[in-house]
Amino acid sequence: MCGIVGLYLKNPKLKSKLGKMFKPMLIEMTNRGPDSAGVAIYRNPTKKSETKFSLAHNDANYDWKKIDVGLERALKCDCTIKKIGNHCILVTTAKEAAVVKWLKEHHREVRVVGSGHTIEIFKETGLPANVYDKFDLDNAAGTHIIGHTRMATESAVTTAGSHPFATGADLCLVHNGSLSNHNRLRETLRKEGMEFQTENDTEVAAAYMTHKLRTGSTLKEALESGLKDLDGFFTFLVGTADGFAVVRDPIACKHAVMAETDDWVAMATEYRAIAHLPGADDAKIWEPEPSKIYTWGHA
Amino acid sequence: MNELDQTKTGVRGINSTLQTLPANTNEKHWVVKNPKGQHNIAVGLSAPLQVEIQGHVGFYCGGMNQHSEITIHGHAGVGTAENMMSGIVWVKGNSSESAGATGNGGLLVIDGDASSRCGISMKGIDIVVGGSVGHMSAFMGQRGNLVVCGDAGDALGDSIYEARLYVKGKVASLGADCIEKEMRAEHIADLERLLKAAGRKEKPSDFKRYGSARKLYNFSVDHADAY
Structure with missing residues (x-):
């Protein structure tokens, strides 16, 4: 399972409310991922x-x-x-x-x-509501935020195995799905000098992206090659310094929905997470297509 | 008219009210307010009700429906009207993946687009989509009709049995054992009936029909190449 959510504020006047607006989004995804939760918030550059x-x-x-x-x-x-x-x-x-x-x-x-x-990442085992409180995110201001609620399938429930995973300066990745070739890919990446803290499949995807970016790929190129090299189910949400990117595997059986108003852009595994945002009823709402890379900001 | 507010009663409150109405009830017309994308709204109904849902719904809305006419004034999530037996589920917006999955009967109308796997394993349901459908639609479709007024994504009708597919626009690719078939008078008549029921203005003669080449589901060693 797992739930992923992202909120990007187009209207700078809302910055002071980022943490408050995002809280119900993350908590609505609790029953998709009660094991651990994490957020990456972009603030205080x-x-x-x-x-x-x-x-x-x-x-x-x-x-x-x-x-x-x-x-x-x-x-x-x-x-x-x-x-x-x-x-x-x-x-x-x-x-x-x-x-x-x-x-x-x-x-x-x-x-x-x-x-x-600008990025700050907080993640911990436990219910999303508890994690949110622990890191005092209710009153957090910022430009954008992404989050993850985890139901562990591929590796243990630990803080280190929680998302988001950093993929480079101001970059991070959250994942809904499971990768089937993470063992082989981890070995290949180790030979390239990448280091791993866990047995987690998403950490491999993050290391893969980090390696691609370090060797000269743009984020878009890294995601495009990821579509070829990562085998399994995934919807990825990638946080960047000034926005975020979304990509789904070609089969696209891990849900994803996006919504946009004049004030914000939101992404979630299920619409009910977005339904809490002001103006959600009248937002432009659509489902990201498989194998297509969507970006906001200069991703 | 009776009103149910999801934010007050929750999904269970809505469903327990609607599911326990007898077939001969006089309280036929119901409005569901503030669905807020919640799952399983108005599932398992068996009385002939008219249910109007005002807003976007989550997964499986109208699932297992019998006899009711359910209208969603918004977008719908995954598995809308899955396993429907009879009645009508009408989505005024778009619908996500696996709309009408395994449906046995009734009519599902989606005014906007449907996503991937629309009509997967359909078993007799009729589905009319005003817009386009995504990849692997009508996968293993056994019976019923899928009408697409826009385009169809990759692998349409993969491993199809006897479901009939009508597409007006482009088909990105056909799945295994799915072929274009001749439009005979009976198909034109069938399509005319379906388009009319869904309030569509398209002409049946503008559609192409697709269905099973019947090489895959009756095993024959002569057809080994098709597997």
Whole structure:
């Protein structure tokens, strides 16, 4: 099963209400995915010279101060941290690769769940409503947000196996479906130097996209080659710095519906998630066609 | 006229009310307000009611219907009127995947487009789509008619048995064992009746008929190439 939802605000006046508008969308998808939930919200862009990391630790009382101080000392950079639930948003002037390397060497238990200039990723096991509250998303402002409610089929119910999965700077992926060639593809990607935290099939799709983007593909090209190389069922929703993209496999048996008004664009596994949005009754509503890539913003 | 508000009664409230009405009820006309995309609205009805649903519905709306006339004033989700036995389900907007799936009888009208697998495994239902249908429509269709006033997607009528398919526009591709067939007088008459029932203005002579080549479902070693 699984439920995926996305909301992109066309009307900047609604920015302060993003978290409030999105909450009922995610919660409506609870019975498609009660195991875990996650969101990627795009807000508070950093300066060009800075990078924003979403970090997670199993211990909700983890002392993030030591990451802050340790990084500043080791990499001679400025850092600010903000603890949200068992996640931490770290903004730093250090280079992204250097931070990842330092964390791996000194604090292996800290997971990097996302990075970029605007993206913040929060994900956790449990009911979507609890996850939403834990990360204080009710009052969150931002430009767009994507979310996932998971009913696990291909791998264990863990925080690391929850969606969204980061696929590069300000990029992330949520998935409804299951991939059948993820084992083989994981091995191929490992040989190309990609690293994996889980046995999850979606992580393989995310790594595949990351690898394509790193080797020069545009997002559209990466999704197009994904249609050829990923075997299985999927509806993907990809969050980008200023929008999102949607693609379904050629058989398209994983549901998807889109809706648009003058104020917003929304995507969901089922329309009932969209029905909560103001103006949904009169929105332009359609079903994304199989193997066709839909994008909003400069995806 | 009786009114049911989904936001007040929930889907169970709507269905338990409509399902328990006797066949000779005087309370025939019902309006369902605020469906909000919820699933299973007005399923399993067996009395001759007129049900008007004001808004977009989720999955399986009008499923297993007998005798009722259900009108959806909006779009419909997956599996609209699935396994319908008799009566009418009329979607004023578009319908998602697998509309009319496994339907045994009755009439399903979709004024807009239907998505993939429209009429999958149809067993006697008549389906009239004002717009286009997606891929794999009428897959393994056994009986009944699928009328498409627009275009049909890939693999139309794949592994079809005896369902009859009429398409006015382009067919992206035909599925295994599905072929174009001659339009005889009886087909024109049948199509005329269906178009009229669905309130369509199209001319039957503008349609092409497709159906089974009958090579696939009776196993014959001479037809091994078709498998």
